[in-house]
Amino acid sequence: MHTLSLRELADGLAKARFSSEELTRHFLARIAAHNPALNAYITVLEEQALAGARAADKQRSSGDVHPLTGVPFAHKDIFCTEGVRTSCGSKMLDNFIAPYNATVVEKMAAAGMINLGKTNMDEFAMGSSNETSFYGPVRNPWDTNCVPGGSSGGSAAAVAAGLAPAATGTDTGGSIRQPSALCNLTGLKPTYGRVSRYGMIAFASSLDQAGPMARTAEDAALMLQVMAGFDEKDSTSIDCTVPDYSASLNNSLKGKVIGVPSEFFAEGLSDAVASRTRAALSEYEKMGAVLKDISLPHSHLSIPCYYVIAPAEASTNLSRYDGVRYGHRCDNPLDLADLYTRTREEGFGDEVKRRILVGTYALSAGFYDAYYRKAQRIRRLIKNDFTEAFKSVDIIAGPTSPSPAFALGEKVDDPLTMYLEDMYTIAVNLAGVPALSIPAGMVDNKPIGLQLIGRDFAEADILNAAHQFQLQTDWHKQFAPAFA
Numbered sequence: 001m002h003t004l005s006l007r008e009l010a011d012g013l014a015k016a017r018f019s020s021e022e023l024t025r026h027f028l029a030r031i032a033a034h035n036p037a038l039n040a041y042i043t044v045l046e047e048q049a050l051a052g053a054r055a056a057d058k059q060r061s062s063g064d065v066h067p068l069t070g071v072p073f074a075h076k077d078i079f080c081t082e083g084v085r086t087s088c089g090s091k092m093l094d095n096f097i098a099p100y101n102a103t104v105v106e107k108m109a110a111a112g113m114i115n116l117g118k119t120n121m122d123e124f125a126m127g128s129s130n131e132t133s134f135y136g137p138v139r140n141p142w143d144t145n146c147v148p149g150g151s152s153g154g155s156a157a158a159v160a161a162g163l164a165p166a167a168t169g170t171d172t173g174g175s176i177r178q179p180s181a182l183c184n185l186t187g188l189k190p191t192y193g194r195v196s197r198y199g200m201i202a203f204a205s206s207l208d209q210a211g212p213m214a215r216t217a218e219d220a221a222l223m224l225q226v227m228a229g230f231d232e233k234d235s236t237s238i239d240c241t242v243p244d245y246s247a248s249l250n251n252s253l254k255g256k257v258i259g260v261p262s263e264f265f266a267e268g269l270s271d272a273v274a275s276r277t278r279a280a281l282s283e284y285e286k287m288g289a290v291l292k293d294i295s296l297p298h299s300h301l302s303i304p305c306y307y308v309i310a311p312a313e314a315s316t317n318l319s320r321y322d323g324v325r326y327g328h329r330c331d332n333p334l335d336l337a338d339l340y341t342r343t344r345e346e347g348f349g350d351e352v353k354r355r356i357l358v359g360t361y362a363l364s365a366g367f368y369d370a371y372y373r374k375a376q377r378i379r380r381l382i383k384n385d386f387t388e389a390f391k392s393v394d395i396i397a398g399p400t401s402p403s404p405a406f407a408l409g410e411k412v413d414d415p416l417t418m419y420l421e422d423m424y425t426i427a428v429n430l431a432g433v434p435a436l437s438i439p440a441g442m443v444d445n446k447p448i449g450l451q452l453i454g455r456d457f458a459e460a461d462i463l464n465a466a467h468q469f470q471l472q473t474d475w476h477k478q479f480a481p482a483f484a
Helices: 006-014 020-038 046-062 103-110 153-160 177-183 217-227 271-286 299-320 336-347 350-363 368-389 415-422 426-431 459-472
Strands: 041-044 072-076 114-119 166-171 186-189 209-214 257-261 290-294 395-399 435-443 446-453
Touching (some): 006 217, 046 114, 072 153, 103 114, 103 217, 114 153, 153 177, 177 186, 177 446, 271 395, 271 435, 299 368, 299 415, 446 459
Antiparallel strands (some): 186 209
């Protein structure tokens, strides 16, 4: 059952081929057997999941249910879940039991989906390899000596190894798409404001966005249908109609224009990844789409721009963790200054401290104009590049990551090299547009991804393009051999 897609599992439940309890027990057994090797989960909710599965089976017997009722999944441990530890991968929140549910959690529960547990992640979503977690690194199911990508690496590894059929993730600079590429999944970052951020622990508030991680574009469409929608509790939520994402999956791509930015095939991209990406793009020509060379002239500035804006917002968001209200608190503080200092020194890891320091510096008197304000101006130029490109193309495509998964420990001590892992994904977050990564082949027996970028709120277009690609290829059907 663990090799079936979300759609296939939903169909199996609808036709009573198996019950939700049987399905949930199957995945819980796989978690018990394989999670020690992968470290994909921080918290497993066995009793809660089984109780939910039994309730779902009763609900299905009554007839009127959501298509995904009774289907298991996993939540990234960044979503507040009432009565459950919500750690954000940090010692700072190791003892935090959320008193309420995030809107995404509420929506999944309302659909009757079964939460198997909370997945591991880079601390406060800061990282590209899932090596900064307080709970230890996550391993890639395709090669357990390699990283799964980050920060949603626990969700990616769980789905790739069949420890969940789908999972939620969050994407601030590529943290859904990059681990999806490295673990052979379909991962979607929606338009900023499409999915509520309420109850999602903040890293960089103008960049963070929740989205689905699954095997196929069809599954991602089903998940997004549940997750999307206006939320009055989130001031960044956009009040606009949510379309039926599954309805347009089979639209023809004939005549669609796909822009291929020259900047995405420049220095820094592995030759093997470039070749494999070009081969994937050629599939779209076979389907009648037109490839067009375009330019995103300011995309080379996305990394320096991001690493001013994101740390600046992080330094503000993480200032609330002071040992006074909730979370970690140092023992026997001498005074208030000692409480603040030692609590934050003990509670935060090195990468989080690094970004807080960078962000505080960028926002400080005398440097705000030189760094933060200038970065915001560059952000507008990056957004304008996408706006201009979409005047002549329907979708923009290119590699998701410059290389396949790298070895654990290989880049952890070199932050600048690590930051380059997100060189093709960060601009999307700065512009706020939707994008997804789909399986596009293998390099050195490890997966790589093809990134598809759409106009604002055009998730249906890129899901359609992804689904049509998956009808013509079988990369998304390949399963990590050691966990099949």
